[in-house]
Amino acid sequence: xxxxxxxxxxxxxxxxxxxxxxxxxxxxxxxxxxxxxxxxxxxxxxxxxxxxxxxxxxxxxxxxxxxxxxxxxxxxxxxxxxxxxxxxxxxxxxxxxxxxxxxxxxxxxxxxxxxxxxxxxxxxxxxx
Numbered sequence: 001x002x003x004x005x006x007x008x009x010x011x012x013x014x015x016x017x018x019x020x021x022x023x024x025x026x027x028x029x030x031x032x033x034x035x036x037x038x039x040x041x042x043x044x045x046x047x048x049x050x051x052x053x054x055x056x057x058x059x060x061x062x063x064x065x066x067x068x069x070x071x072x073x074x075x076x077x078x079x080x081x082x083x084x085x086x087x088x089x090x091x092x093x094x095x096x097x098x099x100x101x102x103x104x105x106x107x108x109x110x111x112x113x114x115x116x117x118x119x120x121x122x123x124x125x126x127x128x
Contacts, residue, residue, distance in 0.1 A: 036109035
């Protein structure tokens, strides 16, 4: 895939007939959600006047593989995604509640995923 002046490879593991040169399509989707969460959180925090010292985002995804396994059509292949977000910042806990509200409003990847029927849970943890 070529976008702007950057190339990326989307592939499958060797065990699934790929060459293992890149993330799978589903891994790419989850990576896009994490990346969008990261970028939009930084933009919101900057706009609010806060500093992020560190931000770590991990995802856990429930994936009904019946569709990709050609067993049966699956309307919502990812019924639930949980993002564990650890943030070190000078923002208060109440400020982070506002960040979460705005993140839900402005992250386009999360909006598309939620509107497909997937529940996205966010577990925010303020660290020192």
